[in-house]
Amino acid sequence: MDEDCSKTSMKSDTDQKLDMEKTEIEKKEGLALLIYDLKQRKLIPIKILSLVVFSGYGVLLPYAAIHMKSLGISVEETGAIYSVNAVLSVLIPICSGMIADKLGNFKMSCLQNLSARSICQLDRKSGAVSRKEKTATLALKLFQSDYNIERMIPVLWMALEDESEFDHKSSDFQCSTYGEKLNLLQTVYSQDNQTENHRTTHYRMCRSQCVVQINRSDLCSDKVREEVINPQLTFWMYLLLRSVFEVFAVGSYTLFDGAALVLVNEVRGDFGFQKMFGFIGFAIFSPISGALMDHFSKNENDTNFRPAFFLFAGLFGIAAVGMLTIDLNFKPPAEKLMKNLISLLKNVELDVLLSVCVASGFLVGCTGNYLFLFLEEIGGTRSLMGLSVTISCLTAIPLLLLSDTIFRKFSVPNVLVFCLFTFVVRLIGYSYITNPNLCLVYESMEAINGALSLTSFMIYATQLGTTSTATSIQGLISATYFGLGAGIGSSVGGVLIGAFGQRVVFRILGVIAFLTGFFYFLFNILYLRLKANDKNNTAEKADSSVNRKVEEIQ
Structure with missing residues (x-):
């Protein structure tokens, strides 16, 4: 009987210790x-x-x-x-x-x-x-001018729509809203520093009349990148x-x-x-x-x-x-x-x-x-x-x-x-x-x-x-x-x-x-x-x- 009571007492003490430890852990809240x-x-x-x-x-x-x-x-x-x-x-x-x-x-x-x-x-x-290189095709209307306009739009070479060569490299032309429509098969180089012999010539009108759906930065390189x-x-x-x-x-x-x-x-x-x-x-x-x-x-x-x-x-x-x-x-x-x-x-x-x-x-x-x-x-x-x-x-x-x-x-x-x-x-x-x-x-x-x-x-x-x-x-x-x-x-x-x-x-x-x-x-x-x-x-x-x-x- 005493042995059973002793075991019961030891078990009770152990349970109390466990409960106390558990309580201490549960008390830790917030900052603690x-x-x-x-x-x-x-x-x-x-x-x-x-x-x-x-x-x-x-x-x-x-x-x-x-x-x-x-x-x-x-x-x-x-x-x-x-x-x-x-x-x-x-x-x-x-x-x-x-x-x-x-x-x-x-x-x-x-x-x-x-x-x-x-x-x-x-x-x-x-x-x-995937990306591949592709040349740009630009529509440009031209006509011959009697004015001496030096290098307003320099062109390396051009071909007409019938694929015939256009070897004339004179820059003595300008953009307009009329004239013959040509397809450029090469990149056009635009130059901002221009000389004029006639003070009343407005070169910016040319640029506004040439409508091109392409980034201007692409015109400054030889080739245009196109995403396919x-x-x-x-x-x-x-x-x-x-x-x-x-x-x-x-x-x-x-x-x-x-x-x-x-x-x-x-x-x-x-x-x-x-x-x-x-x-x-x-x-x-x-x-x-x-x-x-x-x-x-x-x-x-x-x-x-x-x-x-x-x-x-x-x-x-x-x-x-x-x-x-x-x-x-x-x-x-x-x-x-x-x-x-x-x-x-x-x-x-x-x-x-x-x-x-x-x-x-x-x-x-x-x-x-x-x-x-x-x-x-x-x-x-x-x-x-x-x-x-x-x-x-x-x-x-x-x-x-x-x-x-x-x-x-x-x-x-x-x-x-x-x-x-x-x-x-x-x-x-x-x-x-x-x-x-x-x-x-x-x-x-x-x-x-x-x-x-x-x-x-x-x-x-x-x-x-x-x-x-x-x-x-x-x-x-x-x-x-x-x-x-x-x-x-x-x-x-x-x-x-x-x-x-x-x-x-x-x-x-x-x-x-x-x-x-x-x-x-x-x-x-x-x-x-x-x-x-x-x-x-x-x-x-x-x-x-x-x-x-x-x-x-x-």
Whole structure:
């Protein structure tokens, strides 16, 4: 009897110690939690890699739709490309997550994905546009003049329309609105320094009467460059390269987020804090990429996207090497993975969360992939587009810093409802703006319905799962958000924009966001709160029964 009491006493002391440790950890909130997180050496590689990986996203992905437009790909074809990528975005995260959970230490798989991703992007930096040299054909009306005009329009040689040679090299002629029409088969050299023998001669009238549809800079060289675009070749080559890129992109994103979550849970850190470093990188490098593209572009109609592709490849190459520093040896391989996942999918709370995740991804896919096209239509520059991304990321930083406090105080379902209603305001606002600079106001809201919303999905889904299925759960979230949601949204968005225009589509999406937020609000009140109350009542009954047994023993 004394031995049993002793064992009971030891067990009670152990439980009390565990409860005290748990209470101490739970007390770490706000600044105390951030300081605790910064002291964790295991999370330092995650913070650095978040900065590098999200910087890579920022230099290229926001400009993907503009890049496709520059290659001659229509909005409908853009939607078709996103549709194919949607299928890959559904399959790859689930497969990557299951493989990672089976392997346990999956950092080599993540390294391979990051390396391949940086390499395959270099293959499509220029697009499938071929160029060839072609001589210019200019229409010019001439007549012989009695005035002695010296070298007003010097011509090397000409041929008439009947291909006969015209060896007369005298420059004693001028442009006019009448006379015989000739086709120049060589570049015309225009010279500004002219001598005149008659003060009343107006040479500028000649230039205004020679209407030529060609860049004046091309007339200063011997040959003219002409772009020859094969739309079908461009579309299929881009689709192939983008699909290969998507395989490695989605796989690396799933594995990296899975590694981050596993490490954060291991040391009881803050997942939103790790994401914050990523958004700092996004905010810094996205405007740098836009400014470099503007700087190296010859004109507004010929954007040079090479700086973005080279930056992307370089950053992800660094991330691949940095992945070697992450320690995942503590994560054991999962057992009975499929059985555990199937049991998780029977959870109504998780199923509804995945449905809301699909709806949110749909809204992001319809807006995010085509937003820069809309800004370009109303006169926005690449630098402004990059600045809008910076504003969004800077706004996201304090939200991610306080994400743990926000989730504890308001609960994740309430935060998701608020994110959806914020999306309504942002979408309706975009449908009315005509000044591109106003996008900075609405992009500050993107931090709520983008970064905070996605972080909410990941943390909530992890709470509903187990440690052994953490990466698989993240794969499921990525598949529903980026694959089903954003993929379907991108394809449907392209069709809707082609049919109704972007402003009408913004209003349609605003209605969808409102309905999704309203129904999830009802689910929160009618199901989640009742379930939480029942759980609290059950816990109180269990505690009271334990207390009665302890009193009886005493």
